[in-house]
Amino acid sequence: MNTIYDTESLEEFRRRNAIQPHRMKLFYNALFKHSKGWNEALGTLPEAARSDFETGIQFQCLELVERHDSEVDGASKLIFKTHDHHLIESVVLRPKTGRTSICISSQVGCACYCSFCATGKMGFTRNLTQAEILDQVTQSNRMIQPEGRTIRNVVFMGMGEPLLNIDHVFSAVEFLRAAPFFNLSDSRITVSTVGIPKAMERFVETFPKMQLALSLHSARQEVRQRMMPQARTFPLERIRETLVAASRHGKVMIEYLMLAGVNDREEDFLALEKYLKGLPVHINLIPFNEYPGSNLQGTPLEQRAEFSARLKAAGFDVTLRYSMGSDIAAACGQLVQHKQKEALL
Ligand code: SF4
Incomplete structure (x- = not known):
């Protein structure tokens, strides 16, 4: 069935009903x-x-099955069910300073198997369609409308690797920025990737003003491979070439999840400083939301702050992120994993 995101079909409906x-x-x-x-x-x-x-025309293609509101920081985690009964997650963020944002999923599960990620433990099921990607935004907007809010930032950082579902993600991005629809400016859309060079290059060529975020997490090849198996296929040197090309269009976001004893030591700092030297990047230092089934621990705040201060002293733009929605399992995949376990009990 056609959906409200199917612009060609809607145009046919318009013509055959002679709508101005x-x-x-x-x-x-x-x-x-x-x-x-x-x-x-x-x-x-x-x-x-x-x-x-x-x-x-189908008005919505996802069913909202759960909503969890954080009592700490105004984040809302949403669980949607697809027509074939898979669960995906989105997180609405209401930062005190800044615009209402949403972190959306692009796949059911994920094939990247990052060691720190709850979604990575689920394996890959399928790509989301363009309509399923966009419906997370539309339904969240309806949910927050009574608060007088609208989603102003969309971040592809939920379940899945967006650049492994590139066609549907690109067409969703086109819809988000199109004037007759969501009309979001390019700078308000961020696509985050584990680092798939050819797809990153295609993204930068197609959407030069849009934000690209690289989940770097380590500038040491052997550490990165342990954290992110995809890193074996795409080594750091190759990714750096892509960063150089991407940064010609503006700053690239670098995501760095800080894990105690894994990527927060002196050698990790020095490798990161060297790897990013000379690149116009913005580094986000991200805290780890611990979850059952993972034996990893986050770097304590004091140590993260010191890491951040040293990067700033080295001349980098750095944001020390605080955990949002830690009381509602807001890290990618945690709630769906929990819900799937519940269903098995
Ligand atoms: S962090 Fe992202 S790319 Fe890695 S397994 Fe999780 S969802 Fe996939």
């Missing part, structure tokens, strides 16, 4: 700019066309 373009604009505004429900959006169309739209 300005009425269609009202319909799209209701759905994507004002976060209205299906009936209200249908109400913007001529009466004679409504039943055709109602029966031929």
